[in-house]
Amino acid sequence: MSFLKRIAPALLAASILTGGATASLADEQHFPLQSYRVGPYAAGGTGFFGGFIDYLNLINTRDGGVNGVKLTWSEGETEYEVEKGVEVYQRLKSNPGIAAWNPLSVGIAYAMIDGVTEDQTPLLTINHGRTDTTDGRVFPYVFPLLLNPYSETSGIINYIASKEGGHEALAGKKIVVLYHGSPYGKETIPIYELLAEKYGFELQQIEVPHPGNEQQAQWLTIRRERPDYVVLRGWGVMNPVALTTAQRNGFPADRIIGNVWSNSEEDVTPAGDAAIGYTAITTQASGTDYPVVQEIEDKIYGANLGNLSDPARIGSVYHNLGIVNGILNVEAIRIAQARFGNRTLTGDEVRWGFEHLQLSPERVKEVGAENLFHSINVTWDNHEGEGYVTFQQWDGQKWNVISDWIAPDWALLRPIIEASSEAYAAEKGLTLRTEADVDTVASPASN
Amino acid sequence: MSVTAATIRPVIPAQTIAILILLALAFIAVPHLASPYVIEAILLPFLALSLAGLGLNLLTGYAGQVSLGSAAFMAVGAFAAYNFNLRLGLPLPVTLVLAATTAAAVGLVFGLPSLRLRGFYLAVSTLAAQFFVQWALTKFGWFSNNSPSGVIAAPSLAFAGLSFDTREGRYLLSLSIVTLVTFLVHRLVNGPEGVNLIAVRDNETSARVIGIPVLRTKLWAFALSSAIIGLAGVLWAFTYLRTVEPAGFNLDRSFQILFIAIIGGLATIRGAFLGAALIVVFPLLLARLSGFFFDGSIDAGVVKLVERIVLGTVIIAFLIAEPNGLSAMLDRATRRLRSLFGRS
Numbered sequence: 001m002s003f004l005k006r007i008a009p010a011l012l013a014a015s016i017l018t019g020g021a022t023a024s025l026a027d028e029q030h031f032p033l034q035s036y037r038v039g040p041y042a043a044g045g046t047g048f049f050g051g052f053i054d055y056l057n058l059i060n061t062r063d064g065g066v067n068g069v070k071l072t073w074s075e076g077e078t079e080y081e082v083e084k085g086v087e088v089y090q091r092l093k094s095n096p097g098i099a100a101w102n103p104l105s106v107g108i109a110y111a112m113i114d115g116v117t118e119d120q121t122p123l124l125t126i127n128h129g130r131t132d133t134t135d136g137r138v139f140p141y142v143f144p145l146l147l148n149p150y151s152e153t154s155g156i157i158n159y160i161a162s163k164e165g166g167h168e169a170l171a172g173k174k175i176v177v178l179y180h181g182s183p184y185g186k187e188t189i190p191i192y193e194l195l196a197e198k199y200g201f202e203l204q205q206i207e208v209p210h211p212g213n214e215q216q217a218q219w220l221t222i223r224r225e226r227p228d229y230v231v232l233r234g235w236g237v238m239n240p241v242a243l244t245t246a247q248r249n250g251f252p253a254d255r256i257i258g259n260v261w262s263n264s265e266e267d268v269t270p271a272g273d274a275a276i277g278y279t280a281i282t283t284q285a286s287g288t289d290y291p292v293v294q295e296i297e298d299k300i301y302g303a304n305l306g307n308l309s310d311p312a313r314i315g316s317v318y319h320n321l322g323i324v325n326g327i328l329n330v331e332a333i334r335i336a337q338a339r340f341g342n343r344t345l346t347g348d349e350v351r352w353g354f355e356h357l358q359l360s361p362e363r364v365k366e367v368g369a370e371n372l373f374h375s376i377n378v379t380w381d382n383h384e385g386e387g388y389v390t391f392q393q394w395d396g397q398k399w400n401v402i403s404d405w406i407a408p409d410w411a412l413l414r415p416i417i418e419a420s421s422e423a424y425a426a427e428k429g430l431t432l433r434t435e436a437d438v439d440t441v442a443s444p445a446s447n
Numbered sequence: 448m449s450v451t452a453a454t455i456r457p458v459i460p461a462q463t464i465a466i467l468i469l470l471a472l473a474f475i476a477v478p479h480l481a482s483p484y485v486i487e488a489i490l491l492p493f494l495a496l497s498l499a500g501l502g503l504n505l506l507t508g509y510a511g512q513v514s515l516g517s518a519a520f521m522a523v524g525a526f527a528a529y530n531f532n533l534r535l536g537l538p539l540p541v542t543l544v545l546a547a548t549t550a551a552a553v554g555l556v557f558g559l560p561s562l563r564l565r566g567f568y569l570a571v572s573t574l575a576a577q578f579f580v581q582w583a584l585t586k587f588g589w590f591s592n593n594s595p596s597g598v599i600a601a602p603s604l605a606f607a608g609l610s611f612d613t614r615e616g617r618y619l620l621s622l623s624i625v626t627l628v629t630f631l632v633h634r635l636v637n638g639p640e641g642v643n644l645i646a647v648r649d650n651e652t653s654a655r656v657i658g659i660p661v662l663r664t665k666l667w668a669f670a671l672s673s674a675i676i677g678l679a680g681v682l683w684a685f686t687y688l689r690t691v692e693p694a695g696f697n698l699d700r701s702f703q704i705l706f707i708a709i710i711g712g713l714a715t716i717r718g719a720f721l722g723a724a725l726i727v728v729f730p731l732l733l734a735r736l737s738g739f740f741f742d743g744s745i746d747a748g749v750v751k752l753v754e755r756i757v758l759g760t761v762i763i764a765f766l767i768a769e770p771n772g773l774s775a776m777l778d779r780a781t782r783r784l785r786s787l788f789g790r791s
Binding site for chain 2: 130183
């Protein structure tokens with residue numbers, strides 16, 4: 001008896017630990033969220049997952065779900081650490097009716113590629129991810145939606161060209177890329193080199209060791225080199241430190257162009273005045289001027305259902321990215337439902353939806369996101385979907401959009417992506433998919 | 448009467464029988480019964496971290512040399528195995544041995560300061576390994592085969608026509624390596640080398656006086672410990688995460704391994720396993736419990752921070768209750784049980 005008593009808590013613990021969540025399957029589509037709300041990247045995590053959940057909530061409360069299919073979600077904390085993300089993946093993957101995974105961490109996404117391919121469930125890495133997963137021939141279930149790192153690089157150079165009056169004007173200009181000393185930071189080095197050769201600008205790429213809270217030496221070099229532009233490929237604390245150090249060295253902020261992970265309020269606010277005039281790339285505009293964001297403010301935050309603990313962050317860069325991510329997920333489900341029926345879809349059916357995720361600017365307007373993001377055109381072999389980019393400038397209080405929608409040079413980048421994905425396929429012994437494979441879809445019965 | 452009792456007493460000690468039963472369960476029952484979650488999210492990291500804890504325990508627990516560079520040696524092992532496999536295409540066991548050897552060589556180099564430094568000073572000098580290795584792996588693309596993002600996928604694990612790529616295969620491979628290494632370490636620490644290690648730890652001068660080769664023993668401890676930790680790194684990257692990136696082997700991981708060794712019990716073999724079990728399982732349990740009770744009612748971020756506080760408090764409580772770690776606690780518990788049942 002006393003022995004039983006003694007082990008009872010252990011048994012309870014074991015059953016809680018091993019037992020999966022149980023949920024009814026009454027036409028629900030589930031999103032397992034590997035969120036990060038604590039740790040060094042909590043600002044990005046709370047904003048992004050807040051926006052994502054807010055949009056799912058909006059679809060449920062306003063429309064009663066997607067064509068009657070309710071959206072559900074569950075969260076697991078990853079702290080942006082790979083092994084925690086893997087644990088959450090293993091824990092949540094037994095939930096029924098999973099639509100897609102959205103870890104917002106390239107490290108976690110890498111560790112899941114084999115798993116989601118086996119499970120036949122889409123894995124989304126919006127605005128980031130492994131560049132060569134753009135090639136749907138090799139990675140059927142991975143989608144670096146809107147913008148992969150190579151396209152981002154090309155978009156930034158195209159923006160600089162438009163400011164200077166065309167690509168011809170780039171010849172003889174000098175651009176310094178200040179990059180974070182990590183795999184993420186180094187990923188675009190060959191692409192900048194390629195573009196420098198193509199357009200004839202002078203290029204210097206300088207590394208800032210992680211975490212980047214000391215940049216005096218780098219900015220002294222920049223001061224000596226007198227470049228026309230500095231591209232900031234930063235991360236976390238490196239961004240505000242770059243801006244304040246630039247100011248101290250007399251480099252004008254409006255000549256610094258930030259990349260997609262240097263473009264949030266959290267990156268500029270700590271820099272204070274030094275950030276005024278700083279420009280950064282984005283795929284989604286910030287602010288609350290868009291019908292969908294306003295609806296979330298009214299119907300979700302008005303009814304006290306909002307996910308952000310600080311409502312002032314509604315319309316911030318990460319929050320809007322989460323909303324756009326929600327729109328893309330929901331529309332993929334809608335597109336897949338049109339083919340497979342208005343019911344709980346299998347992961348593979350949602351994959352089909354993502355491979356047909358073509359939202360024209362008109363359709364984007366219909367979902368209330370005109371000018372929030374431009375459009376997307378995902379196909380079976382292009383999993384990025386030709387996202388357009390725009391540029392925003394910080395005025396000390398908020399970001400203001402200062403450019404048109406700009407297209408990266410996808411045709412130039414595609415051969416590099418294919419070379420890399422084909423090497424991966426060879427290493428892993430995979431055969432390339434063809435267009436005929438797209439319609440081979442695992443139905444609910446076969447799951 | 449008493450004579451007969453003595454003669455029928457089993458020749459094999461009870462502890463050995465218990466270990467054999469445990470191994471039989473682990474090798475035969477677990478792959479059939481355990482759910483994918485238990486294998487992927489609990490047992491695989493547990494095995495890799497146990498091995499790392501065992502390696503560090505050899506150095507810190509037995510030989511008394513503090514190291515904060517464990518994660519670096521894990522990284523060396525993982526990247527060495529990746530490169531040996533990629534560039535030479537050697538069979539899996541050879542790759543593993545070479546990876547362990549590489550980690551041992553690097554460990555030997557960073558163990559050199561131990562000849563002059565002790566205690567905190569040595570700990571700080573092993574930090575150099577931590578930062579240098581991570582920096583070098585990020586800096587030189589060659590280590591990750593010039594993969595644009597620096598994150599590499601683990602190769603497929605096959606040997607002699609057998610594939611270990613399935614979940615159960617990876618588990619059995621991990622378990623076999625951990626069992627083999629643990630057995631070797633057990634033999635070693637109970638032999639003359641083990642005595643040398645403890646002598647160096649307890650009093651270096653006396654050890655030198657009675658003729659123990661102190662320098663050689665220290666370096667040898669560094670090399671062997673690094674080799675084992677390097678193997679743990681291979682398991683972590685190849686069987687658990689299936690991906691290798693330098694950032695995964697940061698200082699946090701080194702601390703985690705040090706905590707495993709301390710909480711489990713220094714200078715014990717099972718301490719590494721008990722410590723790893725606590726470090727791997729307890730946070731998960733806590734997360735599950737808090738998810739179970741507070742789901743939706745409290746901000747997820749707050750729950751997570753409270754969990755961390757609870758984890759820290761529990762570790763402190765453990766160490767106050769039993770400074771010699773979980774291993775000593777288990778000893779006491781079994782003694783009590785034995786006196787309970789042994790009275791009849």
